[in-house]
Amino acid sequence: MIASIYSVRDFKAWEQAARSGLQPSLAPYGMEELANLGFTLTQAVEPRWLRSGAGKKLRELETRAELPVSRALLSAKATARSDLALAVLEPQGYAYSLLVSLGVRPWSATPLAALTCWLADEARTASPSRRAWLRRCTKGTDLFIYWSTNQREILSEQLAIADSRLFFVPFGIAADYFYPRAAGVNDSYVLAAGLDRGRDYRTFMSAVSGLDYPVKVVCPRPLLEHLKIPDNVELLGVVDKARYRDLTQGAAVVVVPIRPAVAYPTGQSVLLNAMACQVPTVVTDTRALSDYVRHGENTWAVAGEDPHALRQGIARVLGDPALAAHIAAGGRNDVVTTFNSVAMWQKIAPRLRALADR
Numbered sequence: 001m002i003a004s005i006y007s008v009r010d011f012k013a014w015e016q017a018a019r020s021g022l023q024p025s026l027a028p029y030g031m032e033e034l035a036n037l038g039f040t041l042t043q044a045v046e047p048r049w050l051r052s053g054a055g056k057k058l059r060e061l062e063t064r065a066e067l068p069v070s071r072a073l074l075s076a077k078a079t080a081r082s083d084l085a086l087a088v089l090e091p092q093g094y095a096y097s098l099l100v101s102l103g104v105r106p107w108s109a110t111p112l113a114a115l116t117c118w119l120a121d122e123a124r125t126a127s128p129s130r131r132a133w134l135r136r137c138t139k140g141t142d143l144f145i146y147w148s149t150n151q152r153e154i155l156s157e158q159l160a161i162a163d164s165r166l167f168f169v170p171f172g173i174a175a176d177y178f179y180p181r182a183a184g185v186n187d188s189y190v191l192a193a194g195l196d197r198g199r200d201y202r203t204f205m206s207a208v209s210g211l212d213y214p215v216k217v218v219c220p221r222p223l224l225e226h227l228k229i230p231d232n233v234e235l236l237g238v239v240d241k242a243r244y245r246d247l248t249q250g251a252a253v254v255v256v257p258i259r260p261a262v263a264y265p266t267g268q269s270v271l272l273n274a275m276a277c278q279v280p281t282v283v284t285d286t287r288a289l290s291d292y293v294r295h296g297e298n299t300w301a302v303a304g305e306d307p308h309a310l311r312q313g314i315a316r317v318l319g320d321p322a323l324a325a326h327i328a329a330g331g332r333n334d335v336v337t338t339f340n341s342v343a344m345w346q347k348i349a350p351r352l353r354a355l356a357d358r
Contacts, residue, residue, distance in 0.1 A: 004081075005086055006068070006075065006092040008092065009028050015027065022240055022241055025174045031341075033344075039349070044071075066091040084352060087115065089114070096141075097141045113143040119144070119146075120150075120263050123155065126158075141165070149168050151288075170339055180279075190211070190213055191248065192256070192257060199223060200284065204257040207311040209228075211311065213252075216251075217236060219235075219237075253282060272292065280331075281298075284302060284303075296326075296327065298330035
């Protein structure tokens with residue numbers, strides 16, 4: 001079965017980086033597992049002109065509009081030869097979906113599935129005109145695969161997406177790439193990491209201020225603008241995957257501070273990566289992460305936007321070795337059994353086959 005991939009990522013370049021240890025899996029989200037399940041992944045090669053000059057300007061316009069028309073058109077032959085298409089992530093399917101709605105082949109003849117993360121959060125806060133546009137851009141998508149159960153109601157009510165087009169699956173990370181260090185070799189620092197707007201670094205900085213423990217933060221500097229950085233905090237900026245793994249493995253505790261109002265599962269990768277490394281975690285208790293959090297069993301969950309609660313949670317885990325070991329072991333077990341990319345794609349594959357057969 002052939003799947004045509006719509007993604008901003010160059011899968012061949014990603015695979016080369018993975019073989020050099022710079023990516024945790026051979027394809028984004030561990031998608032290479034589909035090859036073990038009988039799928040052949042294809043991706044149209046973009047022409048050189050699209051990577052320079054006028055092509056770059058066109059791509060910038062498409063990115064701002066979240067409408068990758070050129071990628072869809074350039075993938076026409078690959079799509080015609082495929083049993084289905086897979087958008088990674090949802091904006092990469094918007095142009096495809098519009099072409100389906102207009103009855104344009106080969107898109108209208110080839111079913112489309114989309115991995116989706118942010119769509120529910122955007123639909124929840126969008127203006128009426130923007131929400132109407134999102135409905136148009138998603139009408140031709142046959143299946144939305146999403147990673148947090150709180151999104152089903154939002155996608156159904158705000159975008160009129162039928163239940164038959166919605167499929168929840170637990171998110172999975174590369175459990176072979178993120179693995180525990182030898183016992184007793186963790187370093188003495190608190191780690192926070194995260195690259196997106198869903199992180200609550202304001203609460204985090206207040207929580208660790210005055211904490212008698214060194215703190216390291218991995219994130220883009222713009223996310224920390226206008227924040228007072230405590231003296232015990234070291235800002236590392238953005239690091240490569242191998243360095244990030246080393247930092248995670250060496251942490252005494254990994255903290256995932258989240259803005260509770262966000263409806264997408266921000267922080268799930270950092271949380272699960274730390275769990276896979278068998279490092280104890282402290283996380284903000286949110287609806288979007290409720291599928292992954294078992295308070296006191298695989299992590300320690302605290303109230304959102306509450307520096308005192310977050311400080312207490314960090315201090316509790318740091319000060320109780322037995323608790324830290326318990327939740328670290330629970331987290332590792334949950335990743336090995338459930339929250340790994342192999343298990344994720346094993347659940348997704350039958351739905352993709354059913355979609356293609358239909």
